[in-house]
Amino acid sequence: MTPHFALFETFTWWARLSTAQQFFYAIGIVAGLVTIIMALLALIGLDHHDTDIAHGDHLEGSSLLSVKPITGFFLGFGWAGGIALDNGLSLTVASLIAFGSGTVLMLFFAWLIRTIYSLRTDGTRQINNAIGAIGTVYVTLPPGRAAGGQINVTVGGRLETLPALNAALRSVPSGEKVKVVGIIDTNTVLVEPLA
Numbered sequence: 001m002t003p004h005f006a007l008f009e010t011f012t013w014w015a016r017l018s019t020a021q022q023f024f025y026a027i028g029i030v031a032g033l034v035t036i037i038m039a040l041l042a043l044i045g046l047d048h049h050d051t052d053i054a055h056g057d058h059l060e061g062s063s064l065l066s067v068k069p070i071t072g073f074f075l076g077f078g079w080a081g082g083i084a085l086d087n088g089l090s091l092t093v094a095s096l097i098a099f100g101s102g103t104v105l106m107l108f109f110a111w112l113i114r115t116i117y118s119l120r121t122d123g124t125r126q127i128n129n130a131i132g133a134i135g136t137v138y139v140t141l142p143p144g145r146a147a148g149g150q151i152n153v154t155v156g157g158r159l160e161t162l163p164a165l166n167a168a169l170r171s172v173p174s175g176e177k178v179k180v181v182g183i184i185d186t187n188t189v190l191v192e193p194l195a
Contacts, residue, residue, distance in 0.1 A: 020085055020091050020094070021082050021085045021086065023081075024077070024079070024081030024098060025082040026078070027074050027081075028079035028081075031071050031072075031075035031077075031078055035072070038068065068109050068110075069107075069109040072102075072105040072110075076101040077099065077102030080097050080098045080102065126155070127155065127183055128183060129155050129156050130162070130189055131180055131181070131182065131183065132180065133180045134179055134180075135151040135152055135164075135177070136151060136176070137164075137173065137175060138150040138152045140173050141191065142171055143170050143171050145167065145190070146166070147165065149163070149172070150162065150163055151180075162187065162189050163187060163188045164178070164180075165189075165191070166191060166193075167181060167182075167190055167191065167192040168193050172191075176194075176195070178191040178193050179193075179194055
């Protein structure tokens with residue numbers, strides 16, 4: 001099939017459609033093109049924050065009133081309505097099917113986007129996650145919150161070496177287990193010996 005013949009067939013197909021079918025298919029085709037463009041932009045990293053149309057909040061596309069789910073609504077609405085009319089259903093029934101299909105696709109897009117973004121991590125250490133963790137003294141901890149000691153502790157799934165202050169009145173030697181009981185600053189923890 002030559003490109004000219006394919007283009008001719010497309011125009012012939014479009015001309016045979018009723019006005020209602022053209023309406024539904026036009027919405028579906030435009031929404032499909034927008035979806036493809038957004039997917040291509042996402043692949044090359046140009047899909048910055050999606051904006052909630054109602055409030056202007058940056059919700060990463062997971063709100064029902066953001067661009068991606070609304071595009072999903074029109075994608076489902078257009079194609080389902082056109083296909084329903086192709087199958088001989090009345091305009092009223094086709095409209096109901098289109099609205100239902102669009103709503104389902106919009107909810108699916110919002111759920112999918114929310115699920116995908118929940119899997120993201122920024123990779124930065126969250127030292128607050130260390131509270132309650134059990135670590136091992138790496139460099140002996142002087143007594144009475146004096147500086148100079150370090151511990152090895154798992155924070156966010158990674159083994160970290162952190163400066164630590166000792167809450168006990170005795171020094172804690174290297175190799176002894178300690179529990180993180182507080183945060184001193186963005187890099188230093190407060191610990192107490194387990195024994």
